[in-house]
Amino acid sequence: MATNHEPDVPANHNENRRTFLKQSSLLTALALVPGPVVSAAEAKLDERVAEAIEQIPLSLKVNGKKLKLKVEPRTTLLDLLRENLNLTGTKKGCDYGQCGACTVHVDGQRVNSCLSFAVMHEGQEITTIEGLADGDKLHPMQEAFVKHDGFQCGYCTPGQIMSAVACVREGHAGSEGEIREYMSGNICRCGAYTNIVAAIQDVKSGGQKV
Amino acid sequence: MNQFQYVRATKPQAAIEAVAKDANARFIAGGTNLVDLMKRGVMTPQKLVDINRLDFRKIERQNNGLRIGALALNSTVADDKQVRERQPLLALALNAGASPQLRNMATVGGNMLQRTRCAYFYDVTMPCNKRQPGTGCGALEGINRMHAIFGFSDKCIAVHPSDMSVALVALDATVQVSGPKGNRSIPFADFHRLPGDTPEKDTNLEPGELITAVDVPDGPFTKHVHYQKVRERASYAFALLSVAAALDIENGTIKAARLAMGGVAHKPWRLTAAEQVLVGKPATEETFRQAATVAMQGAKSFKHNEYKLRLGPNAIVQALKTAAAA
Amino acid sequence: MNRVDGRQKVTGAAKYAAEYELPNLAYGVLVGSTITKGRLTSIDTKTAERAPGVLAVITHLNAPKAPGTKPTGKDPSQPQTVGNALQVFMDDKIRFNDQPIAVVVANTLERARFAARLVKAQYAKEKHQTNLEANKANAFLPTQAKKNPKSPAADYQRGQVDAYKTGALKLESEYVIPTEVHHPMELQAITAHWEAPDRLTLYDKTQGTMATRRDFARQWGLPEENVKVIATYVGGAFGNALHSWPHESAAIIAAKVVNRPVRLMLTREQMFTMVGYRPHTWQKIGMSATPDGKITAITHESIGQTSTYEEFVEATLGQTKMMYQSPNLTTRYRLAALDVGSPIWMRGPGEATGAFALESAMDEMAFLLNIDPMEFRLRNYTDQDPEKNRPWSSKFLKECYQAGAQRVGWNKRQLKPGALRDGEWFIGYGMGVGTFGAHRGSSKASAQLLPNGTVLLQSAVTDIGPGTGTAMTQIAADTLGLAPEKIRFEWGNSDFAQAPTQGGSAIVNTVGPAVQEACMALKDKLRELAATSNSAFTSAKKEDVAFADNYLTLSGNSTARATYADLVRQAGGTAVTVESKPSGEGQKYSMYSFSVHFAEVRVHELTGEVRVSKLVSCADAGTIINEKTAGNQMKGGAVGGIGMALMEHAIIDDRFGRYVTKDLADYHVPVQADSPAIEVFFVNQPDPYVNKLGTKGIGEIATIGVAPAIANAVFNATGKRVRELPITPDKLV
Structure with a gap:
């Protein structure tokens, strides 16, 4: 769980940040030098100012590894994983919480990583598909998906597996009907649904630790 | 962004x-x-x-009821033992909403504050008085199959999308809020607004007011309850419309009843007149049909949502039948 | 056998188009038009250009023009063509809503997305048309049909024209399917990298690496070998990556301008507007029959929507021409050009659209005749192709009928609708037949033995999910007599041996024989090599040569050994590349895969909700290479059919020409809870003529016929005939 207790101050506390765009464009008005030169100068300044005031520190544990990062508040957890940490196993299928391809575990609970900002997860522990296997040994749910062919194109698969592991852990894999309902937050357009259910039932009845 | x-x-x-x-x-x-x-x-x-990080996550007994912290997760509330025993309707409504992942993120307060799913609200290039007052209502003459049949205005015909709120309005919940001027309680039925001339305002919260908890009073509705959600696929879809029904039945006679609909108005729609029809009557399909007829009085449809006038009463009957049989 | 790429897919190691790590990567985000038709009068990019991290904002005013760019739409120099695809940023014309008008490139995704919102355009609006119903009167015969009366899109006639009109027992029904969108889970994405001013590498979501390479090599005036297209993993496509789309051009232009690799992924909204869809289609069927259930005439007409700049044609009326023995048959296929993006084939394409009408009409006629719908189909069964008057290369559809009827419990079905119920639920049974051409094209494949005793095969073909890589590995293993673990089949790279685009259920039919022949050629080559260096092999027959761990052996001679390392060293490599082409049998036989789907549905008496409680899909698809992946593909097609029947519906508000269904909450596709237990049955009889493997193809027939099976079951359950998909509760209450 989160352990930080920061004071109630803006994490990115430059109050001028909002007017930043406007101010920097004032440079143009000052300049009588040729346009491209101004643009270039302005762009460089923009970059420096922007980097300084737009990013804030963030500590996370991802797949067991402690990370100290600097991120923009508007960066979602999904984009942080995919674009900044190169953990592309977590997929973007809709970006609006309507498909489940981006499912990860946060402090052990399955969530849609596209619908929260990374900074909201300060101090939390994130597990992605890359962190599920034990080294070369696949997690039982990964094994079961291979065995039952619980996928076709593979794009929704990491989200399905993260969700399936949580489904079993939550105790929502008691019957075929319950599995179908509690796996309905993960869309598979290839339609491998029955095979996914078979994989989950196999793991559930196998009694292995998930 | x-x-x-x-x-x-x-x-x-x-x-x-x-x-x-x-x-x-x-x-x-x-x-x-x-x-x-x-x-x-x-x-x-x-x-x-x-x-x-605020400490509003607890679910506890308080003053003959349950106090549910505003930051309690939808999944936590739905799985909570006390909620399931004392307010099973609430658990049913919560589990009918969204997906397991979303219920693990969404809070009780946030669920109440969901904005409409109206397509015109969602598309910044289209007219929408709720998003941008004065631009007109895109849905009024547009594609309005998901839209309101009760309580709308010519400024806005959007509906509120929450399932949980339909149960809470039926259960006479109270919203606890904390604001710059102190704390206050808002009866759930007064929390959300009808669109009128100010559809941009979804609720009666004042600027800066924070929901801290929802109080759900104890009641006799621990057995005969049902949340009937009609949607276009079997799960993970917003309602075409929904019905929360709770009955207290003794020897086949209805002693108390609660009824509310979702997906029909700008707010969760409590059906008090229909409840009155039910009380004192035998728990039969005929009674339920009478209540449904009363419930639908005043409903008006638009070009694409005329079906709600037929689906509404049917869903009410179905909800009451299932609740009575529970 | 499990999928060869299973481990990659379950560990997240499989890399899709937007997941390749490249140095100095930049991000592209498209800006779409907010009007539907007209011209851009001005476009203000200044604010966007000044936003942090922005590297370029590219519009029609400053985009570099690729030398091979053709004008969008009809080419005046070639008036007979179907029209050129949209060429992005090449003119000021707006042809559909959300047409890309700019691409913003920045050093992070967040910055590119933000700056894209700062681009402001002014337009001169013109009146647009996006409503099919209102434009039916302007429908036209496709250019290809005008040019060639033998074209499948041309009007077809056998017997008398519209003979059903004079039939004693007749029906006339109209059917509508709405626009349906492929919506693979992977959003359309590309990473474009100019490795040198004249060398381009694309990591792209495409079904055809060769086709994509050809398109962009032509556009940029480059030799094809200078363009490399990599599509190892494709996160579903279902047809929407059968065309080169505006966002691909935009990313390539952007990468050129900023001189950095550019990654561009569409949003879900953009997946509706610019990468194709199954077109909104109106159909009408007239049918007459004798009282004893013989069809005497069918007329099937169709009007599908297309864009104003390309004529999209599909085989909507194909199944009607050959499925049933009707002496009189008329078809008319027309297009209506609307101010929308171009459609593209979507799984089971036009055949699935047409089958909804035909198989619904069959059910309607059976009801009219008071005959069991399966019996009615059997009375009109075709033992040879009535369209081309040729024998079938193989047809085991009757076996499918029997197997399916037995599995679904067809004997429980009542002729009278609404006769079966379980509490508040009406129960009904329905069937729908599907067919699709067993197409085979030409393909190459390469094979080589590596010193460690493994065989490496390569093909440019993609695997968008059906398990192509797995099937090819099995074919190679069978041909070589090697364990599948000893085979490595590599795919999805345009530098590999040429192969056609993945689509039309043709890949195993086409690439399978190439892999088979490459393996045989490799075996020949190894035997020859061994023969020159090892006397024991000199006169050996090739079928006696077998693979052991590190060496070749010879049956009947336990001491003969030729080690792989020696053979490879001796020859300086063992690579063979073969090209496999279809034989002429296609001229003598009509080649089709067949399927029949049986649905059991439950319809709620009060809410009108429909649940498919059981689906049985039976296929005559020739030899099945891998039961596990083929069965999965069949089940997936059935799920797609559930979507088509019950929920998929993209809706445009014609006042604005804009979709009001713009994401996966508005546009429903089936979720896990919509999927019943699905049973699959394969006849698994080899076709003697399509190829030596005996395959016929699965992908399309898995979906074709499912939607009418469900619609027919809904009728059987309720007595309500829904002729406009999808069958949502509002249509049944």
Whole structure:
């Protein structure tokens, strides 16, 4: 769980940040030098100012590894994983919480990583598909998906597996009907649904630790 | 998405002040709706106050009822033993909403504050009085199959999308809020608004007011309850319309009844007149049909949602039948 | 056998188009038009250009023009063509809503997305048309049909024209399917990298690496070998990556301008507007029959929507021409050009659209005749192709009928609708037949033995999910007599041996024989090599040569050994590349895969909700290479059919020409809870003529016929005939 207790101050506390765009464009008005030169100068300044005031520190544990990062508040957890940490196993299928391809575990609970900002997860522990296997040994749910062919194109698969592991852990894999309902937050357009259910039932009845 | 200032609140008062003094500031909890709306440019707050660290997560017994913290997760509430025993209707409604992942993120307070799913609200290039007052209602003459049949105005015909709120309005819940001027309680039925001339306002919350808890009073509705949600696929879809039904039946006679609908109005729609029809009558399909007829009085449809006039009473009957048999 | 790429897919190691890590990567985000038709009068990019991290904002005013760019739409120099695809940023014309008008490139995704919102355009609006119903009167015969009366899109006639009108027992029904969108889970994405001013590498979501390479090599005036297209993993496509789309051009232009690799992924909204869809289609069927259930005439007409700049044609009326023995048959296929993006084939394409009408009409006629719908189909069964008057290369559809009827419990079905119920639920049974050509094209494949005793095969073909890589590995293993673990089949790279685009259920039919022949050629080559260096092999027959761990052996001679390392060293490599082409049998036989789907549905008496409680899909698809992946593909097609029947519906508000269904909450596709237990049955009889493997193809027939099976079951359950998909509760209450 989160352990930080920061004071109630803006994490990115430059109050001028909002007017930043406007101010920097004032440079143009000052300049009588040729346009491209101004643009270039302005762009460089923009970059420096922007980097300084737009990013804030963030500590996370991802797949067991402690990370100290600097991120923009508007960066979602999904984009942080995919674009900044190169953990592309977590997929973007809709970006609006309507498909489940981006499912990860946060402090052990399955969530849609596209619908929260990374900074909201300060101090939390994130597990992605890359962190599920034990080294070369696949997690039982990964094994079961291979065995039952619980996928076709593979794009929704990491989200399905993260969700399936949580489904079993939550105790929502008691019957075929319950599995179908509690796996309905993960869309598979290839339609491998029955095979996914078979994989989950196999793991559930196998009694292995998930 | 625009950049914004991010504040991590640890004390309620500081959070309230931060939002009260800045018209462009918003609280963020689960984020499941706000982040979505920000991605599409529908909402463009300049400051977000993260309230997830505030101590509003508990579910506890209080004053002959349950006090459910505003930050309690939808999944936590739905799985809570006390909720399931004392308010099973609430658990049913919660589990009918969204997906397991979203219920693990969405909070009780945030669920109440969901914005409409009206397509015209969601598309910044289309007219919408709720998003941008004065631009007109795109749905009025547009594609309105999902829209209201009760309580709408010529400014807005959108519906409120929450399932949980339909149960809460039926259960006579009270919303506890804390604001710059102190604390107050709002009866659930008065929490959401009808659109009138100000569809941009979804609720009666004042600027900076923060939901801290929802109180659900104990009642006799522990057995004969049902949440009937009619949707276009078997799960993970917003309702075409929904019905929350709760009955107290003794020897085949209805002693008390609660009835509310979702997906029919700008707010969760309590059906008090229909409840009165039920009380004292035998729990039969005929009674339920009578109640449904009364419930639908005053309903008006638009070009594409005429079916709701037929589906509404049917869903009410189905909800009551299932509740009675539970 | 499990999928060869299973481990990659379950560990997140499989890399899709937007997941390749490249140095100095930039991000592109498209800006779409907010009007539907007209011209851009001005476009203000200044604010966007000044936003942090922005590297370029590219519009029609400053985009570099690729030398091979053709004008969008009809080419005046070639009036007979179907029209050129949209060429992005090449003119100021707006042809559909959300047409890309700019691409913003920045050093992070967040910055590119933000800056894209700062681009402001002014337009001169013109009146647009996006409503099919209102434009039916302007429908026209496709250019290809005008040019060639033998074209499948041309009007077809056998017997008398519209003979059903004079039939004693007749029906006339109209059917509508709405626009349906492919919506693979992977959003359309590309990473474009100019490795040198004249060398381009694309990591792209495409079904055809060769086709994509050809398109962009032509556009940029480059030799094809200078363009490399990599599509190892494709996160579903279902047809929407059968065309080169505006966002691909935009990313390539952007990468050129900023001189950095550019990654561009569409949003879900953009997946509706610019990468194709199954077109909104109106159909009408007239049918007459004798009282004893012989069809005497069918007329099937169709009007599908297309864009104003390309004529999209599909085989909507194909099944009607050959499925049933009707002496009189008329078809008319027309297009209506609307101010929308171009459609593209979507799984089971036009055949699935047409089958909804035909198989619904069959059910309607059976009801009219008071005959069991399966019996009615059997009375009109075709033992040879009535369209081309040729024998079938193989047809085991009757076996499918029997197997399916037995599995679904067809004997429980009542002729009278609404006769079966379980509490508040009406129960009904329905069937729908599907067919699709067993197409085979030409393909190459390469094979080589590596010193460690493994065989490496390569093909440019993609695997968008059906398990192509797995099937090819099995074919190679069978041909070589090697364990599948000893085979490595590599795919999805345009530098590999040429192969056609994945689509039309033709890949195993086409690439399978190439792999088979490459393996045989490799075996020949190894035997020859061994023969020159090892006397024991000199006169050996090739079928006696077998693979052991590190060496070749010879049956009947336990001491003969030729080690792989020696053979490879001796020859300086063992690579063979073969090209496999279809034989002429296609001229003598009509080649089709067949399927029949049986649905059991439950319809709620009060809410009108429909649940498919059981689906049985039976296929005559020739030899099945891998039961596991083929069965999965069949089940997936059935799920797609559930979507088509019950929920998929993209809706445009014609006042604005804009979709009001713009994401996966508005546009429903089936979720896990919508999927019943699905049973699959394969006849698994080899076709003697399509190829030596005996395959016929699965992908399309898995979906074709499912939607009418469900619609027919809904009728059987309720007595309500829904002729406009999808069958949502509002249509049944």
